[in-house]
Amino acid sequence: xKHKNITLAxxxxxxxxxxxxRKLFLPCFNxxxxxxxxxxxxxxxxxxxxxxxxxxxxxxPLFFPGGDIGRLAVSGTINDLAVVGAEPMFLSAGFIIxxxxxxxxxxxxxKSMKETISFTGVDIVTGDTKVVExxxxxxxxxxxxxxxxVNDGINLSTSSIETGDKIIISGTIGDHGMAVLxxxxxxxxxPSIKSDCAPLSGMIKKILASGAHIKFMRDPTRGGLAxxxxxxxxxxxxxxxxxxxxIPVNDGVRALCEILGYDPLYIANEGKVVIVVSAHDAxxxxxxxxxxxxxxxxxxxxxxxxxxxxxxxLKTVIGGTRIIDMLVGDQLPRIC
Amino acid sequence: xKHKNITLAxxxxxxxxxxxxRKLFLPCFNxxxxxxxxxxxxxxxxxxxxxxxxxxxxxxPLFFPGGDIGRLAVSGTINDLAVVGAEPMFLSAGFIIxxxxxxxxxxxxxKSMKETISFTGVDIVTGDTKVVExxxxxxxxxxxxxxxxVNDGINLSTSSIETGDKIIISGTIGDHGMAVLxxxxxxxxxPSIKSDCAPLSGMIKKILASGAHIKFMRDPTRGGLAxxxxxxxxxxxxxxxxxxxxIPVNDGVRALCEILGYDPLYIANEGKVVIVVSAHDAxxxxxxxxxxxxxxxxxxxxxxxxxxxxxxxLKTVIGGTRIIDMLVGDQLPRIC
Numbered sequence: 046x047k048h049k050n051i052t053l054a055x056x057x058x059x060x061x062x063x064x065x066x067r068k069l070f071l072p073c074f075n076x077x078x079x080x081x082x083x084x085x086x087x088x089x090x091x092x093x094x095x096x097x098x099x100x101x102x103x104x105x106p107l108f109f110p111g112g113d114i115g116r117l118a119v120s121g122t123i124n125d126l127a128v129v130g131a132e133p134m135f136l137s138a139g140f141i142i143x144x145x146x147x148x149x150x151x152x153x154x155x156k157s158m159k160e161t162i163s164f165t166g167v168d169i170v171t172g173d174t175k176v177v178e179x180x181x182x183x184x185x186x187x188x189x190x191x192x193x194x195v196n197d198g199i200n201l202s203t204s205s206i207e208t209g210d211k212i213i214i215s216g217t218i219g220d221h222g223m224a225v226l227x228x229x230x231x232x233x234x235x236p237s238i239k240s241d242c243a244p245l246s247g248m249i250k251k252i253l254a255s256g257a258h259i260k261f262m263r264d265p266t267r268g269g270l271a272x273x274x275x276x277x278x279x280x281x282x283x284x285x286x287x288x289x290x291x292i293p294v295n296d297g298v299r300a301l302c303e304i305l306g307y308d309p310l311y312i313a314n315e316g317k318v319v320i321v322v323s324a325h326d327a328x329x330x331x332x333x334x335x336x337x338x339x340x341x342x343x344x345x346x347x348x349x350x351x352x353x354x355x356x357x358x359l360k361t362v363i364g365g366t367r368i369i370d371m372l373v374g375d376q377l378p379r380i381c
Numbered sequence: 382x383k384h385k386n387i388t389l390a391x392x393x394x395x396x397x398x399x400x401x402x403r404k405l406f407l408p409c410f411n412x413x414x415x416x417x418x419x420x421x422x423x424x425x426x427x428x429x430x431x432x433x434x435x436x437x438x439x440x441x442p443l444f445f446p447g448g449d450i451g452r453l454a455v456s457g458t459i460n461d462l463a464v465v466g467a468e469p470m471f472l473s474a475g476f477i478i479x480x481x482x483x484x485x486x487x488x489x490x491x492k493s494m495k496e497t498i499s500f501t502g503v504d505i506v507t508g509d510t511k512v513v514e515x516x517x518x519x520x521x522x523x524x525x526x527x528x529x530x531v532n533d534g535i536n537l538s539t540s541s542i543e544t545g546d547k548i549i550i551s552g553t554i555g556d557h558g559m560a561v562l563x564x565x566x567x568x569x570x571x572p573s574i575k576s577d578c579a580p581l582s583g584m585i586k587k588i589l590a591s592g593a594h595i596k597f598m599r600d601p602t603r604g605g606l607a608x609x610x611x612x613x614x615x616x617x618x619x620x621x622x623x624x625x626x627x628i629p630v631n632d633g634v635r636a637l638c639e640i641l642g643y644d645p646l647y648i649a650n651e652g653k654v655v656i657v658v659s660a661h662d663a664x665x666x667x668x669x670x671x672x673x674x675x676x677x678x679x680x681x682x683x684x685x686x687x688x689x690x691x692x693x694x695l696k697t698v699i700g701g702t703r704i705i706d707m708l709v710g711d712q713l714p715r716i717c
Binding site: 046048049050051052053054055056057062065066069070073074076078079080083085086088090091092093095097098099100101102103134135137138139140141142143144145146147148149151152155156158159168169170171172173174175176177178180181182183186188190192194378379 | 384
């Protein structure tokens with residue numbers, strides 16, 4: 046390992062996170078189902094295909110425009126199940142709370158978790174509470190794990206991706222990261238920028254049921270759209286090209302990114318999904334998405350190309366083409 | 382809720398933890414499988430009975446005689462699956478790491494996790510890493526979730542417990558809590574006191590396979606043996622009586638408890654199980670346990686009685702009887 050100590054970038058979801066996973070976790074916990082880099086592990090239990098995933102949430106601040114750590118913790122894990130084609134069923138909730146934490150805030154967060162799952166068919170069935178002394182945590186951290194069932198006939202994998210397949214993003218990018226940053230730094234942009242944090246299982250169920258040939262899905266959280274697209278092409282025999290002007294970005298997010306020097310391509314989303322779909326079905330899937338309020342701004346933003354393999358290219362608005370890499374360093378720590 | 386702010390005792394596993402669960406989590410996340418107070422939720426997935434559990438580990442210090450946070454994090458979750466009669470299969474691992482944490486220590490902990498699961502048949506199949514700034518966590522916290530299969534014919538429940546059933550403890554009590562305390566306070570008792578932290582699934586499989594009529598099991602972790610026995614009798618129409626002199630306690634643990642004024646009955650264990658078994662099979666189960674190195678000091682320590690219902694009584698060495706309650710407050714925060 047290059048670093049002798051853990052840095053914030055090891056938790057960024059970008060290059061150093063990948064290095065940690067590849068050099069430490071994967072060799073050590075070596076097994077076929079292992080999915081530190083995927084969204085969920087796929088397990089075979091007595092003939093049933095089960096998806097299993099975990100995420101810890103350390104977002105700061107705990108409340109932000111459009112959501113809170115509770116809504117985030119259940120949405121994120123539901124989405125990690127949904128993007129592998131699973132129907133989310135059961136969640137766990139593990140709370141690590143700092144001594145002195147306001148009980149009324151805890152109640153508000155727990156109620157937000159309940160409200161967020163209320164229309165998803167998901168139950169929180171097991172939990173745990175630990176309390177650490179003042180200074181031992183920053184208010185509250187939540188871990189959620191999720192279990193879902195992958196129905197017969199669903200088999201999403203990067204290995205079925207072919208040249209010509211289209212790339213869809215289900216809506217505007219960067220909303221979550223910019224909403225959290227705006228709240229954290231008290232920038233006063235809050236009215237126009239809201240986190241997109243939401244459970245996407247209902248919307249994903251619709252497109253899976255449509256019969257469209259969906260090859261692969263992933264939610265572009267930490268590291269943003271750019272990192273997710275790189276994860277898709279990484280070590281593959283194909284690349285991806287996306288068109289800058291086709292990527293939906295809210296005006297407020299665009300403005301704040303410009304002012305602060307951020308690139309929306311690297312900003313975290315918590316209610317969006319990247320879909321790789323056969324060219325034939327791309328418009329159909331996009332139209333289904335547009336009917337759902339969570340994905341009304343869905344757009345086809347690019348396609349799978351043979352060269353350069355393993356790379357993501359961006360055609361810029363002014364006509365240039367540049368290669369976009371995974372997130373390096375960490376622009377925005379503790380975004381989820 | 383009586384308290385306006387979270388106290389360390391809310392994470393003790395004792396009375397305030399139960400209040401938090403009963404007054405906040407249970408009403409909010411209301412569903413039949415919910416097991417905040419049990420060891421694992423039991424779920425029916427396409428006809429397969431699945432056990433699902435979660436625990437966060439915040440033990441301080443991270444290394445202690447007999448184990449470390451990694452060994453603890455996998456053992457604890459494996460044990461929560463095993464005591465509901467499930468065969469542990471898959472674990473998740475979620476790391477919350479403080480910026481600056483020593484990479485070599487992280488590697489040591491991850492390798493300890495791997496070593497601990499190596500003979501259990503359990504795989505770590507999914508994970509997550511978050512990094513928080515200096516001061517945002519105390520080194521490292523680990524959350525693990527576990528999935529296990531409950532085989533046909535196994536149905537452990539407090540509802541099958543009857544008067545006359547025997548209570549077995551699988552070995553000496555208080556070792557884990559006293560080992561951690563001793564290390565934390567640098568008391569220098571370390572040579573004689575070691576944590577019992579270990580995965581018990583192999584040992585439990587043997588007694589389940591013996592055909593003995595085992596009614597219920599639970600691992601007496603936070604809150605110790607006294608709290609676990611109280612959880613078993615709580616709101617039931619029976620009570621439990623245990624004999625003080627039958628309870629195995631290591632000399633070192635007994636001595637340290639006496640010096641510091643702790644009661645071993647309330648000290649956490651991480652490699653022990655409380656078993657409620659029919660009177661007819663008690664000796665048989667105890668003998669099977671004694672053949673396993675992890676339970677060589679197993680003992681029948683008491684029995685189920687009709688009165689006083691809902692209470693745990695202790696017959697003391699000098700012949701008296703007193704009622705022992707759940708843990709109140711928190712004697713030893715961050716023991717697991």
